[in-house]
Amino acid sequence: MHITDNQLAAALGAWRRPDAGLARALADAVGDATLDGRLRVGSRLPAERRAAAALGVSRGTVIAALGILRDEGRVDTRRGSASTLRLPPEATARIAPSSALGEDGAIDLRRAVPAAPHALYQRAVLRAAERSGPVLAESGETGPGLPELRSLIADRYTRERLATRPEQILITSGTRSALALLSTHLRPRAVAVEIPTYFDPLAGFRAIGTRLVGCRVTADGWDLDQLEDALRTATGGMAYLVPDFQNPTGALMPKAVRRTVARLAERHRVTVVVDETMRDLDLRDTPAPVQRIPGSILIGSAAKTIWAGLRVGWIRGPAALVGVLARHPLCEPLSAAPTQQLVAIELLRDLEPLLRDRRAVLRRQRDHLSGLLAGDDRWRFTVPPGGLALWLRLTTMRADLVTTRARAHGLELSPGPSFAADATHSHHLRLPYTPPISTLDRIATVLDLACPTIGRTSARPARR
Structure with missing residues (x-):
């Protein structure tokens, strides 16, 4: 992929610095833009004369900056061809998320999960136990899932104007299991993924040796040029997308982009798998379902809406595909335990009151944390x-x-690099607002201590 003159200038912005020479400042700006995802790894930079004209510097400055970038392992340049952006070895080592355990009393925000609805969940467990006799009399293998649970989920899709029959639903032990089953069945050579995206699926794709093709996503939306390029590169393979309140950016894919995805996927024979784990966590003033990507396979779970400990997820797709998946050797090992499915039935039967409460609490916590962090030069967020x-x-x-x-x-x-297939986004952090208000206050205080105060627009009182 070629970077145009205008794209380079826009990505670098105001890159000149009074504390560094032009070549050093330009090299740092290109390196930071690559690590942050504004310039895509593997893309080719404009020719030296064109880059110089676009940035308002001499060709010699560009040549010197490229020399610095080559020495630091940030570009590859072959004789007679353009310079290609790459990541230095120290950046690629940061792909894996931290596995260090916090001390007692530490706040661990490496997983964005809500608390369990204790009383509601306990009542559901008791009701499930009372009606578990028929299930306990069976072998414990549920095949595509308990019929009642499949019907409940199918009815929910139908109420959202996506007509669905129970035979189009297959129950799994979560979205990771759903994705693993689909990946094993489809065996894609390449998978188009968002950059950034949720890190667990990335680990799963890497484990089976699948090539990852990235498309940049920001809080403002999807880069359509990169999206088209990713789907073209993944021809005959798969795309894994999170169009509804994307993890981690929170972006919501517009209807027009969803139609574009469907059209491109059909053209390039790409199977689109949509993760709807976040779909119910609509924090707009008037939550409303958004049209789904036509022709996509949907996966969902109760992990974010109810509790991550309820290991129940599902696949919604053509009945023929669900039938094939139900006969796959991995279907049973990746299925949810029948007793867990019974609990899910109890909770999903009347989910809306819980969702209303969840949305209200999350909206309040989101706004509180946003208020604590707003107006500070040390970070930007939407x-x-x-x-x-x-x-x-x-x-x-x-x-x-x-x-x-x-x-x-x-x-x-x-x-940020934990969420990026190409180890970019080195200047980003995911900051969940799932803890209670008092804990969010402490989080903001720690973040205040962890970041330098250089560049603040105004003096601010210390957080308590």
Whole structure:
């Protein structure tokens, strides 16, 4: 993929610095834009003369900057061809999320999960136990899932104007299991993924040796040029997308983009798998379902709406596909336990009151944390219309350094490269607003301590 003159200038922005020469400042700006995902890894830079004209510098400055970038392992240049962006070895080592355990009393925000609805869940468990006799009399293998649960989920899709029959639903032990079963069945050579995206699916795709093709997503939406390029590169393969309150950006894919995805997927014979785990966490003033991507296979779970400990998920697709998946050797091992399915039936039967409460609490917590962090030069963010987290763009430090400093104060965070298939987004942090207000106050205080105060627009009182 070629980067145009205008794209380069827009990605670098105001890159000149009074504390560095032009070549050094330009090299740093290109390196930061690559690590942050504004310039895509593997893309080719404009020719030297064109880049110089677009940036308002001499060709010699561009040549010197490229020399610095080559020495640092950030570009490859072959004689007679353009320079190609790459990541240095130290950046690629940061792909894996941190596995360090926090000390007692530490706040661990590496997983964005809501608390269990204790009383509601306990009542559901008791009701499920009371009606478990017929299930306990069977072998414990449920095939595509308990009929009642499949019907409940199918009815919910139908109420949302997506006519669905129970035979189009297959129950799994969560979205990761659903994705693993689909990946094993489809065996895609390449998978188009969003950059950034949820890190667990990335690990699953890498484990089976699948090539990952990235498409940039920000809080403002999907990069259509990269999206088309990713689907073209994944021809005959699969796309894994989170169009509803995307994890971690919180973005909501517009209807027009969804239609574009469907058209491109059909053209390139790409199977689109849509993760709807966040779909119910609509925090807009008037929540309303958005039209789904036509022809996509849907996967969902109760992990984010009810509790991550309820290991129940599902696949919604053509009945023929569900029938094939139900006969797959991995279907039973990846299925939810029948007793868990019974609990899910009890909770999903009347889910709307729980969702209303969840949305109200999350909206209040989102707004509280956003208010604590607003108006500070050390980070930028867009208040998301849904989901579970803020996606912070740090302006004074790299995310891995902030993560290390925060850990020293008892706060575990996930840095941006954990969510990027190409290890970019080194200046981003995912900051869940799932904890209660008092804990969010502490989180904001730790973040204040973990980031330098250079560049603040105004003095602010210390957070308590």
